[in-house]
Amino acid sequence: MELESVSKRYGDFRAVDGLSLSVPQGCIYGVLGPNGAGKTTTLRMILGVVEPTSGRVSVLGHGSAMSVRERVGYLPEEKGLYRKMKASAVIAYFATLKGMSRRQADLRARELLDRHGLGLFADVKTEALSKGMGQKVQVLASIAHDPDLVILDEPFSGLDPVNQGVLEEIVRDLKERGRTVLLSTHVMAHAERLCDRVVIISGGRSLFDGTLAEARRVVPAKVRIRTRDSLEPLQDLPMLRELRSLGDGRWEFELEEGADPQAVLEACFTNQVRLSHFSASEATLHDAFVRLVGPAAREASYR
Amino acid sequence: MRNALLIAWREFAENAKTRGFWFGILLFPMIWIIGAQVPAFLAKKGTPTRNFVLVDRTGRMAAVVEAALERDEQRRQGEAFREWASARLVPGGSLPLAKGEFDLGQALGEVGPMLRTNVGSFESPSPRFRRVEPPPGITIDGDLNALEGELRSWLREGRSYVPVDAKVPVSLFAAALILEGKTSNAAPVLRFWSENQADTALREKIDNALSADFRLREYVRLGIDPKVVSRVENARAEVVNLSPRKAAGEERVGIADLLRQWAPSAFVYLLWVAVFSIAQMLLNSVIEEKSNRIIEVLLSSVTPVELMAGKLVGIAAVGLVMVGSWIGTLFLVGFWMAGSAAASGAASGGASGLPMELMTLLGDSWILPAFGLYFLLGYVLYSAVILAIGSTCNTIKEAQNYMGVIVLLMMVPLVAMTFIPRDPNGPIATFLSWIPPYTPFVMMNRVTAGPPLRDVLGTLVLLVACDVLAIWACGRIFRAAVLRTGQPASISQMWRWVRGR
Known part of the structure; x- marks a missing residue:
């Protein structure tokens, strides 16, 4: 069809x-x-x-x-x-x-x-x-x-x-x-x-x-880590889009579209950033929908 | 085509299951029966015996009036007896012709052998009029004004009393006072008092009796033989009603010719009733599917034209079955009546011969096919329009607004039906024939009067064209409107749909 x-x-x-x-x-x-x-x-x-x-x-x-x-x-x-x-x-x-x-x-x-x-x-x-x-x-x-x-x-x-x-x-x-x-x-x-x-x-x-x-994949995957080390070595990684501190050594990265969270783990390892926590969360269809449609739908409902 | 037939079959089956359909089938014959039997029944049983006081100041007329009323009553009893007997004859039996005065014993003796066994006994109807003695305390010989004053109050108050010669109480229907004429040779005067001005039978009978008696006496006084008078009075001009249309030797205008003139009105009425009996079904069938959204499923399976055609055929068939059953009933009843009339020895060709005449009339000419054609074409035209109306509406209530217009349009043929048969090829009839919504009605009225061939062919072509156009346009409106919800469409909106915008 x-x-x-x-x-x-x-x-x-x-x-x-x-x-x-x-x-x-x-x-x-x-x-x-x-x-x-x-x-x-x-x-x-x-x-x-x-x-x-x-x-x-x-x-x-x-x-x-x-x-x-x-x-x-x-x-x-x-x-x-x-x-x-x-x-x-x-x-x-x-x-x-x-x-x-x-x-x-x-x-x-x-x-x-x-x-x-x-x-x-x-x-x-x-x-x-x-x-x-x-x-x-x-x-x-x-x-x-x-x-x-x-x-x-x-x-x-x-x-x-x-x-x-x-x-x-x-x-x-x-x-x-x-x-x-x-x-x-x-x-x-x-x-x-x-x-x-x-x-x-x-x-x-x-x-x-x-x-x-x-x-x-439309919605960037997120990675959360916890470390006492400096994140300086990770700043230049191309797959990282945004870095936010959640306080107490916890950080959240938003990855570029299509990026593999495993690559972040690998980068941490090679740059000797010691992790006490690592988690990667994949976006749901719901997230993708809201992200794609959200602005337009909200606009429509105000009209 | 297959889908249209499937839809037609479903519409037919579903509508034929409804109570409305069966009521429709039974209602019409019931209306006929009620319409035909109830007035007769009421006339026989419903009118009570009318009690009246007769004051005769001439001293001669009371006997004349009483004799006339008695003759009438005898005739009435005789008719009632014949009617009773004719329904109870053995097969092949016939009643002797009525003659002379009616005598129940004698009549039973003559007819008895012709009757089936165990028919019960004949109950004479109660008399139509009965002269009673005046109310107590009224002196009929006294002053006229005083007498009338007293009678008047009895009549007005409708009080009942027991007359001296009777046992049961009666209330007065009328008081008739017969006075001498103003001059010695003048006719007597009848002063008739009654609350009921609608039932004039008694007044007319007394009046006729007095007048006939007076005339007879006048003839005798003037030396004229009453027999001569009677012969002269009964002489009539011979009238032969002829029609130039008929073949030489058969010009006589008979009952078939009258039918030829008036039967079309029956068909016009039938078309009218047929359209209205299915209007509601047509509207319902689209509106149900629209409000249930079944229409979407249907339109994913069939084209709008198939859907439209299927509904039209299915529901139109329901209407035709209804109308067919009415006509069938009419003929059955007609044959049955004709049969019983023949059995009772009455001359055929009267009212009971009507269905036969109608059959011959319709059977041996092109009238029946013409009726059928105009009927069907008109039926399809109106059905398509009503279906299109239904498809633009979401509720029956909305549809009723449009239906109001249709009803008004359809009133015209009903009115026209009363005058078109008198001038079937006149300018008004010709003009109306060419207005498509009226064409079938008016042309059915005209076909028996032999309208010009160009009118017949022209209107048939016009009607076929209109039907095709109506189905096509309604199909388009249908298609555009069925998936719409919300406000019903305006006329201009429908016009845009028809043009395909």
Whole structure:
């Protein structure tokens, strides 16, 4: 799946502004961004629900998701079901719209509900289900036709931790079976646990696109040491960005992007700086997100 | 195409499950039955026996009036009996024609062998009018003013009393005073007192009896044979109603021709009702999906045009099933009535023959296909517009504002329906035919009157074009509006969507 400098304007407002993306097959790809960053618009453009103002979208080798719609599954951000239909009928209905035969779809719906602990609710009208159950039904509806590409918009919102775990399992299971999953979220913990690659967008632009490890490296790693010796010999090390004293012989270094904390340890050793404490901490996705998006998001919230 | 059909099927199945659908199917026949039976029932059972006081100052007229009322009552009893008997005939049985005065014993004797066994006994309806003795303490021979004053207070207060010749208390409906005419040869005067000015039957019957009696006596006094008078009075000009449209030898205007003129109004009304019976379903179906955000999932699976077309077909089918069931009921009831009318020996071709006539009328001409075409095209036009309205709104309440406009627009054909059949090819009818929202209604009214071919073909082309345009434009509005939330779209906004901006 690929986006090539895609833009979407609503009047003067640029919801998405020259965004390029490339999602390799068989990975879990996270679309991260603050509220109003353009995540949902991006996903809708990929699906062909919204047409981009400019740029090119390619899904599973086709110019439009509509031409391969049987191979794409979608869970929208705001969840809802036909209130008067039975859970199994809703799943089967969406599966038939994706090209499955009625019989096949019905069997598949019941099988999915059974497998995910909702077998007893197959013939219950969705208006009688709890919110969490309803959302699970909707997730199942989006994957009932066994799509190659699954697009999940904020799939975890509104679920309790146990069901979030269940959903994570479903996503991992899709990956194991070679399916591609594109999911948007603003909860970094989920992205960190699930995603192979993430894109961070804000104000409709991509701020970062790469693996989780690469994302973490956006934020400099920090090293803390404790020593009674002078730090003079370390001043010229190229990987050190900032040095702060924490008092009582404790110091904190911020390292240049991509620098290896081990190199600091090595430098200390060769320059005979004796250490009573050494610790290196790697940044989390959360740190990277806040660092990349923070100023823009705060600005946006003041506007 | 497959997706549109899937959507259509779901819409049909879901809407056909609703209570509204079944109420709709049952409601109309029920309204007919109630509309047809209740007034008759009320006329039979609902009007109580009217008690009245008759004061005859002429000394001759009381007997005349009583005889006339008695004849009427006999006829009424006879009709009630025939109706009772015709519903209880053995298969193939028929009733002898009514003749002379009605006598229950004699009638039962004649009809008895024709009736099924265990039919129960005939209960005579209570009499329509009953002359009662005046309230106690009233002297009918005294001063007229005093007498009327007293009767007046009894009538006004509606007090009940037990007349000297009866056992149960009665309250007076009217007091009729018959006085001598002002001159010796003038007709008698009827002073009719009653609180109830709506039920004029009693006053008219007494009036007719007095007038007929007076006229008869006048003829005799003037030396004219009453038989001659009766013959002359019953003589009528012979009127033959002809239509130039029909083939030579068949110019006579019959009931089929009247139907030809008025049946279209029924179809106009049917289209009107059909559109309104599904309007709510159309609005609901889009608004539910919009408010639930199911629309996004759907639009990732089907194109807006498929979605739009599917909804249109599915819900329109619900409406057609409803309308079809009404027409079916009408015909069933019609055949049943025709059947029972034939069994009771009544002349066919009366009101009970209507469905038959309607069938022949519709069966042997291009009228039925024309009706069908205009009906469907109009139905699709309105449905598409209503669906588009639904797609721009987030709540039913918002949609109702727009629907108000549609209702106002659709009032025009209902009004036009009353005068177009009288001048089906006149300038107003022709003008309205070319206004697309009115085309189906007006043209259905006109087709039976043989409008110019250019009007028929022209309006059909216009309507097809409008349908295509409506579906296309509504598809665009639909596409642009369904993912929108917040304020409903303004007209100018919709126009921009149609133009694709």
